[in-house]
Amino acid sequence: MNLILLFDEDFIAPDRVRLHDRRLTHMLEVHKPEVGEQLRVGLLNGAIGLGRVLSLSAHEAELQVELDREPPAPLPLTLILALPRPKMLKRTLQTVATMGVKELWLINSYRVDKSYWSSPLLSEQSIREHLLLGLEQAGDTHLPEVHLRKRFKPFVEDELPAICTGKRALLAHPYNASPCPAPADEPTVLAVGPEGGFIQYEVEKMLEAGLSPIHLGPRILRVETAVPVLLAKLFPLPT
Numbered sequence: 001m002n003l004i005l006l007f008d009e010d011f012i013a014p015d016r017v018r019l020h021d022r023r024l025t026h027m028l029e030v031h032k033p034e035v036g037e038q039l040r041v042g043l044l045n046g047a048i049g050l051g052r053v054l055s056l057s058a059h060e061a062e063l064q065v066e067l068d069r070e071p072p073a074p075l076p077l078t079l080i081l082a083l084p085r086p087k088m089l090k091r092t093l094q095t096v097a098t099m100g101v102k103e104l105w106l107i108n109s110y111r112v113d114k115s116y117w118s119s120p121l122l123s124e125q126s127i128r129e130h131l132l133l134g135l136e137q138a139g140d141t142h143l144p145e146v147h148l149r150k151r152f153k154p155f156v157e158d159e160l161p162a163i164c165t166g167k168r169a170l171l172a173h174p175y176n177a178s179p180c181p182a183p184a185d186e187p188t189v190l191a192v193g194p195e196g197g198f199i200q201y202e203v204e205k206m207l208e209a210g211l212s213p214i215h216l217g218p219r220i221l222r223v224e225t226a227v228p229v230l231l232a233k234l235f236p237l238p239t
Contacts, residue, residue: 003139004041004051005132006065017041017051019061027061041065042141044132071141075100075235076187078163081227082109082194086119088224090130095224097134097144099231105163107149109202111194117150152202160209164189169211172230173203174220177213183236190234192227 004027010017019027031039033053041063042048048071051063083106084092096104108117120126127146135141149155167187171177174197191211198206203213216229 002040003048003136003141004039005136005141006041006043006051008043012062015064015066016054017063017065019063020059024059024061027056028058039063040139041067042071042139043067045142047071048139048141072100072139073238074102074142075231076185077101077231077235078103078105078167078187078189079227080105080107080160080163080189080191081223082107082192082198083112083116084194084223085113085116086121088222089116089119089121091224092227093127093130093146094134094137095228097131097140098138099228100138100140101231102142102144103147104144105147105149105155107155108152109194110152110199111196122148153205156202156205156209160206160211164210169209170234171198171203171206171211171213172215172226173197173213174215175213177215180214180216180230180233183234185236188234190230192223192230195223 004023006017010019012018027033027039033039033056035053035056038050038052040048041051047067048069049065049067051065054062054064079096079101081092081104083089128143131144135143167189168184169189170191172190172192189211191206207213216226216233221229
C-alpha cells in the first residue's frame with residue numbers, strides 16, 4: 001500500500017480522519033509509524049497529499065490530512081477484455097487499476113467458460129475491492145468504471161462501434177495482424193481476448209466494428225502478461 005485511500009465517511013473534521021479497518025492493520029504491520037510521522041494519503045476520486053499521525057493504537061488511528069495535489073494522469077484507454085478465469089481476474093483488475101486504466105469492459109466470448117459469470121468475484125463489492133488495491137499500489141485515487149456484458153454479439157454490434165468512434169481502435173490478436181504500433185498519447189480502444197484468443201467469427205465482428213488487429217511478436221502470452229505489456233508499448237512513459 002503506497003497510498004492510504006480515504007473515504008468520505010473517514011472524516012471526523014474537514015482535515016482529520018479516523019481509521020479502523022485493514023488500512024489501520026497495514027499501517028501497524030508495514031508502515032509502523034510513530035506519532036507525528038507523515039504518510040501518503042488520497043481521497044477516493046479526489047486529491048492526494050500527506051496525513052500526519054496524531055494518535056495510533058491497536059484499535060484506531062487518527063490523522064491530520066492535507067490534500068493538495070492531483071493524482072497521476074489516467075491512460076486515455078478503454079480496455080475491452082474477455083472475462084478471465086476468476087483467479088486471473090483478481091490480478092488483472094489490480095493491474096489495470098495500477099496502470100491507470102479508467103474504463104474496463106468485461107465481455108463474453110466463445111472460449112469464456114459460462115461458470116466464470118457466476119463467480120462471486122464479479123460482485124460490485126469484490127470488483128471494487130481489487131480495484132482499490134490497485135489504486136493503493138499506484139498512488140492513484142480515481143476508481144475505474146467497470147461494465148459487464150454477458151452477450152458478445154449485441155455488445156459488438158450495438159455498443160462497440162460507438163465506443164471506437166474517434167479513437168485508435170486495436171484488437172490484440174496473434175494472427176494476420178500488424179506489429180504493435182508506436183507509443184502515442186491518444187484516445188485508444190484495446191480489445192484483448194481470452195486464453196486461446198477470440199475465435200474467427202469474433203475477430204471478424206470486431207473488425208467490422210472498426211478495430212485493427214495487432215500482435216506482440218511470435219510469442220503467445222497469457223492475458224495477465226499481455227495486458228501490461230500492451231499498455232506499456234502503446235502509451236509513452238509519463239513524465
